[in-house]
Amino acid sequence: MAEIEHRQLLTDLNTLATEAKEPKALPNAQVMQSEGQRRQVKIDVQSGHATLWIGGVWRLVEPLPDWSSVVGEESVDRLVVRTDRLEHWDSSLPLFLNEMEDWCRERDIDFVTDEVPAELRQLMSRFPKLNRSIQKRSEEASVVFPWPGLGFPTIGAEIKAILAFIGNTFLSFVSLLTRPGRFRWRDCLIEMVQCGPHALFIVGLLSFLIGGTLSFQGAIQLEQLGADIYVVDLVSLAVMREIGALITAVVLAGRTGAAFAAQIANMKVGGEIDALETVGIPSIDFLVLPRLIALLLMMPLMTLYADCLGMIGGLMVALSTVDVSALEFWVKAKALLGLNDVGLGIIKSIIFALLIGFAGCYRGFQSERTSAGVGAAATSAVVTGILLIIVANAILSPIAKILGI
């Protein structure tokens, strides 16, 4: 009994399926082949009365006809839509008709859809009337401040936030001294590898080339005065006191500062920082201190390395441009350079490390919880980091001179 019913149902379904398929299958196959068969939009105009014939197959993913080209230049006061030969349609047709209705309304044309199937008419009315002015305003609003993280109106609040961040980090550092076992050495080591060995090549190359360039420019000028040997003074003092620390800092601001910001911002997006806070682990202890300390330990070493390569670059160029031997260069530089010159570079590098670390971590924490926010955080960490480094250097160099360092 049940089986018979079941079979009956199946045959019913089968006939239904073939019935449904038959009228559609043929035109569909043609549509695929010939562009013209796809859908038909035709307009007949007779003394101000237009009839719009719509037919064929309408699919949203195929190009919609351009409405204005259909209408042409005719002046019409009444437009009747007929859909007698419609075969298949999706939401593209109601959308098209809705656009047309808007167009007619703007021109006081009667838009008559009495002949259109009721379901199509009902769908047509479901599209909202677009308010174009609103759309535009929200677009404008998003480009008011093109500078990530440097919006001037909030500068007071930002300074407060930065000071709070630095203060918290300091407190966290003090509490670390009382419980050194809690420090996350593993994370710190990972970061040290990142900002040390992994940056050796680029820091070395840049220092070498800039040392060489300095020597080259110096040699050209000094040669005219017959003071070739002073190239050694120029190169060694500039590299030790300024260039070594600066290059290291700029490279690490780009590499490490950006990485800090991106890592922290990404953790914020994923709710990982919230998870830390609810486990009762202050995110500063966990995220900022290991990174900051890694930078503080590696920056001076990297600066010494940059100093060496800068000197080597200077020496190489000097050997080939002016009349100085390697031995002379060495003796002169050794006599000239004191611990104070190297020390100044090291002191600067420590200050730069703090600036890069704070800028990177702070920008990370400050980031929005979106993927765009992560990118903006990294960008603004680099911008802030380099800005701070150059400004700090401009202040530190004269101070060192005054103090006689």
Added chain:
Amino acid sequence: MESTPPAIESDRLHCGYENVVLLKDLSFSVTSGEVFFIIGQNGCGKSTLLRHLVGLQEPFSGTIRYFGANFTDCEPSGRLELLKRFGVLFQNDALWSSMDLSQNLALPMEEHTNITPGMRAKMVSFKLEQVGLKGYETYFPRELSGGMRKRAALARAIALDPEIIFLDEPTVGLDPVTARRINELILRIREQLGTTIVIVSHILSHIFALADRLIFLDRKQQGVIAEGAPRQVANSNDDPRITEFFHQQLPSK
């Protein structure tokens, strides 16, 4: 009035984001050892309420008390003491992506217990086994499926055997068998440790299976529109919002 203070007590809480108030004058309390559900339609503020309860966001006004102690206006150190007693499962697992599962689970233990690394490893394996993730200690969150991540996050939430567990949609995305295991685990934890459990969920069968009591939040009303035992709320309420919510899968009984 009971003699012991309730585990959680919310007193005229106003919560929301910067310029949106989502919930107004929210007062409820959860007795110790209760399985308490927060339900309501998408976007009514359930996850937001949890964020307030665990101190990730400050309420506009009102207070939250745990075991009688004020949590909202509390010194950072006192808050830390309370936080140690919580376990939180976020709606999006929020596992620490740079650490594997064993480190994810071990970190809270490292911070708040003094058990040896060997004991910690044992504990991690035990917790992972409880959520059906035995043998996944060295997997990173990115190497797990969505349901497995959810379970790993649950394991992290119960890592410290907390006194209060907040679970935001713990069984969403889990297959029915695993979901039932997790529900059994939740009940077992409550039974063995007397843990207070706050759950956000939409799955009616789980609400009926687990909940002692629930509150029903509504977005328009900005607050609770029904409170009580699940059957009582479902059956003896003719508010259309509630009947509609419970309509589909009322259990036969």
